[in-house]
Amino acid sequence: MTEMTDAERQVYRARNTIHNAIMDLGRERGAEMVTRERIRGDAAFGTVRDLAPIDGLKAAREIEFAAQHHFRDYLRRAREAGHSWRAIGEGLDLADLTVAEAAFDLAAGDRDSYCALTYGRSVTWRCGECNGLVIDHGPGDVETHQPGCQRFAREEAEREREWQQEWEGS
Numbered sequence: 001m002t003e004m005t006d007a008e009r010q011v012y013r014a015r016n017t018i019h020n021a022i023m024d025l026g027r028e029r030g031a032e033m034v035t036r037e038r039i040r041g042d043a044a045f046g047t048v049r050d051l052a053p054i055d056g057l058k059a060a061r062e063i064e065f066a067a068q069h070h071f072r073d074y075l076r077r078a079r080e081a082g083h084s085w086r087a088i089g090e091g092l093d094l095a096d097l098t099v100a101e102a103a104f105d106l107a108a109g110d111r112d113s114y115c116a117l118t119y120g121r122s123v124t125w126r127c128g129e130c131n132g133l134v135i136d137h138g139p140g141d142v143e144t145h146q147p148g149c150q151r152f153a154r155e156e157a158e159r160e161r162e163w164q165q166e167w168e169g170s
């Protein structure tokens, strides 16, 4: 098994905290409880008590909206405390975003959403040259194309050049 990075550890810690909040809220709402395998189809890992799926969905959604409420609240307070939008962006680790990444964000949605953290983010499209299905994970990170696709080769070379320039310019 590969070593977990600090960033990954933080994500897991946040997920645990939120799962506890979801469980608490579900119980308060009188959710149905079930016992399920910790890892589906693998009895060796034992069982856990959890909210029944639909009740879990409802509680998770409520927590999501509540988190958004607090996010906006902190944002407002940050502006009130005199922080610039740039400082806020830097505080949220958006400082390294390139224009290309910002454009991808618009298409692929919030990088911190549950969906993004769980499944990754992608936009799929069909290559106009090789007709291969492309799973596009953002600038410089695409899967497939047909073997030998010229467009893929060109875009890789272009990205290589951009990296080179950034390296030399910094």
Ligand SMILES: [Zn+2]
Pocket (backbone or CB within 6 Å): 127, 128, 129, 130, 131, 132, 145, 146, 149, 150, 151, 152
């Ligand atoms: Zn292609």
